[in-house]
Amino acid sequence: MPFSKADFIDGFIAETGEHLDAVNNGIIQLKKTPKNREVLAAILRELHTIKGTGRMMGYPVVEQTAHGLEDVFKGIREEKYELTDHIVQLTFLTADCIRRILDKIKTDGTDDIDISDFLEIFKKASSGLFFTTDILEDKVKSESEFNTINAREDTASLENITSIRVDISRINDIVRSFDNLIIRQFRFKHQLEAFEKRLSNADTKQVKELPKQLKEDLLLTETALFDTQHQLLNLRMLTLNMVLTPIKKEIESDMMKLGKTIDFDMPESEFMLDKAVLEKLRDILLHLVRNCIDHGIESPEERLKKGKSERGHISVLAQQVSNHIIISVADDGRGIQYETVRKKAIIRYPKMQKQIASMSEKELQQYIFESGFSTMENPTALSGRGVGLDVVRTDMEKIKGRLRLHSEIDKGTTFELTIPVSLATQQGLFVHCGEIKLMIPSHYILEIIDIDPKNFTNLQSQTFISLHQQLIPVYHLSSIIGTPHKEKTDSLIILEYLETQIAMVVDSIDQYENVVVNPLPPIMNNLEPLQGVVYDENYAIIPILNIPDIMKRLKGLLAYDLKKYQSKNKKRTYTVLVVDDSTTTRQIEQTIFETDGYKVETAVDGIEALDILRNKHIDAIITDIKMPRMDGMVLLSNVRRMDDYITTPVIVVSGVYDPETKDEFIQAGAQAFIVKSEFQRGNLLQAVKELLGE
Secondary structure, eight states, X not given: OOOOXXXXXXXXXXXXXXXXXXXXXXXXXXXXXXXXXXXXXXHHHHHHHHHHHHHHHTOHHHHXXXXXXXXXXXXXXXXXXXXXXXXXXXXXXXXXXXXXXXHHHHHHSOXXXXXXXXXXXXXXXXXXXXXXXXXXXXXXXXXXXXXHHHHHHHHHTGGGOOOOOOOHHHHHHHHHHHHHHHHHHHHHXXXXXHXXXXXXXXXXXXXXXXXXXXXXXXXXXXXXXXXXXXXXXXXXXXXXHHHHHHHHHHXXXXXXXXXXXXXXXXXXXXXXXXXXXXXXXXXXXXXXXXHIIIIISOOHHHHHHTTOOSSEEEEEEEEEETTEEEEEEEEOSSOOOHHHHHHHHHHHOGGGHHHHHTOOHHHHHHHHTSTTOOOOSSOOTTTXXXXXXXXXXXXXXXXXXXXXXXXXXXXXEEEEEEEESOSSEEEEEEEEETTEEEEEEGGGEEEEEEOOGGGEEEXXXXXXXXXXXXXXXXXXXXXXXXXXXXXXXXXXXXXXXXXXXXXXXXXXXXXXXXXXXXXXXXXXXXXXXXXXXXXXXXXXXXXXXXXXXXXXXXHHTTOHHHHHHHHXXXXXXXXEEEEOSOHHHHHHHHHHHHHTTOEEEEESSHHHHHHHHHHSOOSEEEEOSOOSSSOHHHHHHHHHTSGGGSSOOEEEXXXXXXXXXXXXXXXXXXXXXXXXXXXXXXXXXXXXXXXXXX
């Protein structure tokens, strides 16, 4: 998922405040010892960190302010001019200005403050021209008075406040409390049914009326509980526009990079979705649209040869159906070249050549979403190396979504995403496998049929059922659960995922319910066949099956060659070392890698990093340039002299793009150079995956 700025704002504000304190302390010390190069370097390092972190967090005013003062101190370092009282005062006022910006970020979420006066004086000061700070002092003073007046006015108008800001964690706590109430209500209902059975033979009319009254009260309580729960869950909802709007800017930039002319249609949408769904949805849509741009839309010349308009067309449209949002991402490009997919799949699975050669286009779609699978001979900066659609598949599974794909040669491709509005509840079917009760999410269920042996066919040691003029493989859920097969079962559930269908035999089907989902207990976190738990009326924990994983395991029981390949190519856990003196930057990068399954070590500078490298195995290194004690270049030089790390990937993440600096690092052995202004979860992860050969 993309890193959420909101998760790091408090840390960013606190850390930047510490850097400002260090700048103020440094200028006081430098005033006493103007020739102290070490103190001057420390001030420049603090300002550089503020600038880089501001850029990474997307606060351009913070970045520009720190950059302007940094230029002033660079002039002192280059001996263009000496430290003066005016520069000291400018430093103090700049620190005050940045603190005001941080206050605005905390209250409004934006750093939109006019700093034009500061920028003009920074320009004069860094050019060695005479300047005064009078206008800045007046500005700081007037804004301080304005803030005081605002505070008094805000206090006086509390009675007019119509909305408040509520932390998501507080809402989650309330939802958990309501979950417990609903479970108790289920239990109450169960006990009432048992009580009613006991009284069925009683003769007293008054006694028989008691269950009826209790039922009415229970129904009213049930209605009130679910209504209140629904309103609470809605508090966690955010508009789809929060994801769509930022994507537009990135897509326009991507189109220009590839030199393609594309009309991009993405209407605004006020549909509301759970915050947890939106966090995953941004990456999903970004990958799909980039796939359309890179793989789908042809070059203008190619389109004209095919008789198409020179301009390609991509659309992202959303509609709501019941409690799901359906989003279609479509292009009018070349379509999926299924024969190319077939050839690539045979190369990957040579022992399955016969099966793959006879697969339909729908069956071949499963390979498109595999990790590392790509039909492009020369991957571009957008296409990567088969990572994109694998991420889409994985993230869709996490948000309990359903993905469909339709493509025609030279007409285009459409991805259809069916996404639940909320992850808090789940509709599903309770089934039994032996003595174990399980839940199957409804969005994977196509239909439920009675078992009729006449419709079964055995081909190559595999049982199939003939349904709707197609053969669907039949599997027993007990093969995965480990319970014995029952000879007499009459329940068969048709499941579908990524256009692949299977028929799953279960011992019995209980009932269809809409229930509250709970995360897996910590002890069960590594159980991939499960995606969560629910509670029934007896307080029993009922696991929810992760159908994509279950289908993969069932098919793997017979597809030994495929299973062997997957085992051989199972993704190992890599360890990444993040080296940066900014706490916020370290936390952001650590979160990005840990979310994707990496282990992460962190260091504040080169010296600490070398100590880690000597004592632990590291697979990739992410480093800043300017750091205390040992900077990025010295660290890189030391790393390349260590026998165990001569070829270890090193990626430089810098606050400033300087072609000469980049060339120096590349020549010294760095494999990639990422500028913080262009920093995103995707490009950093993609760079690491490519360098590690994932």
